[in-house]
Amino acid sequence: MRATSNLTTDFTTNLTTKCENGYHFEVYVVLPLSRWLMRAGGLALPLALAACAPSPPLARGPLPVVTTAVPITLFTRAVAGDCATVTPLIPSNLGPHDVQARPAAVAALAQAKVLVTNGLGLESYLGRLLETAENRRLLVIDTSRGVPPLTTGDQNSDHDHRHDHGTVNPHIWLDPLRAMQQVATIRDGLATADPRCRAGYEQRATAFIQQLQELHRDLGRQLQPYVGRTFVTLHDVTPYFAERYKLRGVVLVDVPEVNPSPADLQRVATAVKASQLQALLSEPQEGHRSFETLAADLGVKISVFDPLETASEEAARDPTYYLQTMRRNGANLVQALGAPSLR
Numbered sequence: 001m002r003a004t005s006n007l008t009t010d011f012t013t014n015l016t017t018k019c020e021n022g023y024h025f026e027v028y029v030v031l032p033l034s035r036w037l038m039r040a041g042g043l044a045l046p047l048a049l050a051a052c053a054p055s056p057p058l059a060r061g062p063l064p065v066v067t068t069a070v071p072i073t074l075f076t077r078a079v080a081g082d083c084a085t086v087t088p089l090i091p092s093n094l095g096p097h098d099v100q101a102r103p104a105a106v107a108a109l110a111q112a113k114v115l116v117t118n119g120l121g122l123e124s125y126l127g128r129l130l131e132t133a134e135n136r137r138l139l140v141i142d143t144s145r146g147v148p149p150l151t152t153g154d155q156n157s158d159h160d161h162r163h164d165h166g167t168v169n170p171h172i173w174l175d176p177l178r179a180m181q182q183v184a185t186i187r188d189g190l191a192t193a194d195p196r197c198r199a200g201y202e203q204r205a206t207a208f209i210q211q212l213q214e215l216h217r218d219l220g221r222q223l224q225p226y227v228g229r230t231f232v233t234l235h236d237v238t239p240y241f242a243e244r245y246k247l248r249g250v251v252l253v254d255v256p257e258v259n260p261s262p263a264d265l266q267r268v269a270t271a272v273k274a275s276q277l278q279a280l281l282s283e284p285q286e287g288h289r290s291f292e293t294l295a296a297d298l299g300v301k302i303s304v305f306d307p308l309e310t311a312s313e314e315a316a317r318d319p320t321y322y323l324q325t326m327r328r329n330g331a332n333l334v335q336a337l338g339a340p341s342l343r
Contacts (some may be wrong), residue, residue, distance in 0.1 A: 044337065060196075066157050074308075076116045080190065082200075113193055118170055152236075226247065231275075235258075235282055252268050280334065306328065
């Protein structure tokens with residue numbers, strides 16, 4: 001470093017400093033001439049050094065991420081770790097059928113850097129929220145990208161109908177192998193938005209994908225004796241699960257808000273008697289009088305298949321809740337199916 005000084009007036013001096021990194025700084029000092037002459041030698045160098053000192057790097061907080069459905073929140077938290085702050089767009093005790101636009105949701109979207117969605121029409125409410133938030137720098141990660149969808153009326157559904165999400169069923173997270181694809185897409189999206197944490201995102205995603213693989217193997221072994229069997233659920237959440245494990249799902253209604261017709265009740269009763277089911281599978285967040293009446297008439301129990309559309313706030317903070325719930329679903333399904341098929 002080289003520092004020089006030139007007297008410009010009786011009271012003002014200009015210190016021009018060339019730093020080793022090539023930058024030039026000019027520092028102006030106002031002093032009486034006599035004091036300048038006494039102190040210039042001792043003052044010029046400290047000022048020059050201060051000018052050349054690098055500024056401290058700006059502190060960066062965690063990446064602000066907003067998520068939609070409970071499974072998407074769980075998958076994102078599994079990948080994010082401490083590198084991101086994950087905020088659910090809607091309270092975890094509300095399902096995708098119950099969403100209403102709230103100021104807090106708009107504010108969260110306006111401040112976020114990343115939005116993680118399920119896709120396939122599950123978040124039909126998002127359009128108006130995004131329009132109101134006006135966040136043009138928001139990166140949207142659609143976790144259904146590259147995931148093969150099932151349409152209504154596919155081979156594992158007895159009911160050719162239109163779900164309220166459209167002709168494509170959005171419940172892809174209930175197939176552990178499709179869930180693995182969703183986690184990988186979240187990993188890639190977060191790494192794009194926040195390259196400094198890429199290694200952490202990759203490490204955590206790999207660990208969670210391994211857990212999903214283990215879950216799939218366990219469910220496959222558990223349900224293998226029941227291949228081809230029929231089970232009954234309240235509404236149309238299980239096509240991906242049924243397809244993966246070679247089962248056949250029968251639904252009472254398309255969505256819980258719909259009342260079943262006499263034809264729906266007769267269709268389900270016929271399926272229950274033909275398959276010798278021990279239980280009908282409802283959902284923890286849904287009660288349906290017709291479903292309960294039908295079970296009583298048929299002499300079968302009501303059990304639970306949890307589609308993870310809702311959860312407690314505590315459960316929604318723990319990614320292993322997905323794994324635990326899916327294992328409970330497998331156990332409840334085995335009980336509902338009763339004796340294994342004879343081969």
